[in-house]
Amino acid sequence: MFRTALCELLAIEYPIVQSGMGGVAGPELVAEVCRAGGLGILAGLNVPPDDLRKMIRGVRGLTDRPFGVNLWLHKALRPPIDPATVTEETLRGVQAMLDRFRERLGIPKTATRPGRAPDLVDAGVAVILEERPPVFSTALGALEPRLAEECRRRGIKVMAMVSTVEDARTAAADGADVIVAQGGEAGGHRSVDGKPASPEAATVGLMALLPQVVDAVRVPVVAAGGIADGRGLVAALALGASGVLLGTRFVATRESMASEVYKKRVLESESGATTVTDVLTGLWARALANTFTREYTESGAPVLPPLVQRGAATDVYLAALKQGDPEYSPMMAGQSVGLIRDLPGAGEVVESVIREARAVLEALPRRVRLA
Ligand SMILES: Cc1cc2nc3c(=O)[nH]c(=O)nc-3n(C[C@H](O)[C@H](O)[C@H](O)COP(=O)(O)O)c2cc1C
Structure with a gap:
């Protein structure tokens, strides 16, 4: 057992989330993470609606565990510039x-x-609402309260990724069930709508960002950015997170499509x-x-x-x-x-992060003496 509020909310065994990385996270990767007790998330970025439906059904054919589907909600895609x-x-x-x-x-x-790029976001959202995956993971854009409400009615939990405290407050107020705090260390795009003049505002390091996001919202917070092992999981839990989201670590796995x-x-x-x-x-x-x-x-x-x-x-x-x-x-x-430094199976990543986190937690009282 290694349970947190996130595990209770999403009915998963371990508080480890695999990012729905565009071009990387297909059904095999997702199902393997879920099999090991984490939450796998399917990448919906740039995927036409019929393919997205097939991929969701593909995951369902491989596992009966909870999983998520990711979409960017960025205004530059709705419609594409x-x-x-x-x-x-x-x-x-x-x-x-x-x-x-x-x-x-x-x-x-x-x-x-x-x-002009094809206009896919609204069609992707429609597929998600119809298919009802357990989790809808959103990034790079505002979650409209109406969409959050539609998800709630269908029993879909919404996990919104943000990179500032202000966006965390807004996403929670607009109905997100889980906030992912994306630190500046994170791979991939900065999870902001629009495009800041410089990336500085959206690259606050996780160590500073995470506790502020935890203080700002009442829903469980997941830490993202720079975490690749059990030490990172324990550190994130110490800063108030209920779980971690890993991207880069899962790029280098056997099931990744990279x-x-x-x-x-x-x-x-x-x-x-x-x-x-x-x-x-x-x-x-x-x-x-x-x-x-x-x-x-x-x-x-x-x-x-x-x-x-x-x-x-x-x-x-x-x-x-x-x-x-x-x-x-x-x-x-x-x-x-x-x-x-290694290329394991995605399930082994989940298992080793948990194994290492347990060892770190057991060793801590020996390393830190409280007077
Ligand atoms: C290759 C790659 C692709 C990504 N694609 C997406 C994506 O499509 N949607 C999304 O929400 N986040 C995406 N991300 C960002 C992750 O969700 C997350 O913020 C980041 O990976 C966490 O930091 P880490 O890479 O240090 O683990 C991507 C990250 C990587 C490395």
Whole structure:
């Protein structure tokens, strides 16, 4: 037994949540985490509604344990920003920069405007409301009270990820059942709506952010960012969290859908290897620095609006992926990369985090003497 308020609320055995990471968390990863007693979350980002439904049913075919489905609610996706709003000059600057990378990868240069991304969020929400997974995990955007209410009526618990105390208060007031406090160490995008002028406001470290979020809301709080083992779980519990959410740790697991070169980079990287940048997607995200992020940033080339940037660079990312080249595709990862050196099954991650946490808790009274 290793139970907290989060376990009671979500009917899970252990207070460990696997992030619904876009492009990484499919049914196999989710089911394996659930089998081991954690909460697996399916990635819904950029997934068309019929596929999302299939993936949800796929999880149900593999496990009867509770699981979640993740969606971004960001306003840049609802509807997606129209690339027609970009000036010719900006477009030229971006394409000239990307052409450098295209040339090296041996793919055609282009000066054309990227197409508008498909509008998928509302359709994804509709699938979730129909399919009723036990948990709806939201990120990068405001949870409307009406949506929270619809989830409540259907017995779906809402877990909202935020990176500021103010957003935690708002999400709790708007009906979130669980708040995920995302510290600045976290891999992937900063969980904020819009795009702050600099990432500073949304990259407060977990040690400072977590206790403030715990004080600000009455619902259980889950800690995210920089946690990859049992020591991190105990530290988060000491700061008032009811559980932890791990992203980067689960990228490097056998069931993760990340490419082999990406997993290899995670295993080889130290914590200083990550950077917070907007050149990959147009929104602030923590990723492993590579030739793409370094040269783009140093060049001073313009960056397109949120997610239009990703659309423009998609041919570069796909070519790099196909060629097994880690230098020209996004590899989202947090500062916990320095703690990750093996490629276990996802269930083993849950089991080892709990085993280590128990050992830490047992050893603490010997290490700390209270007078
Ligand atoms: C590869 C990757 C993809 C991610 N994709 C998503 C996503 O689609 N939705 C989401 O809510 N969070 C996503 N995140 C962020 C995580 O939810 C979480 O904040 C973060 O992984 C926690 O920090 P850690 O990586 O140090 O464990 C992603 C993180 C990574 C590393």
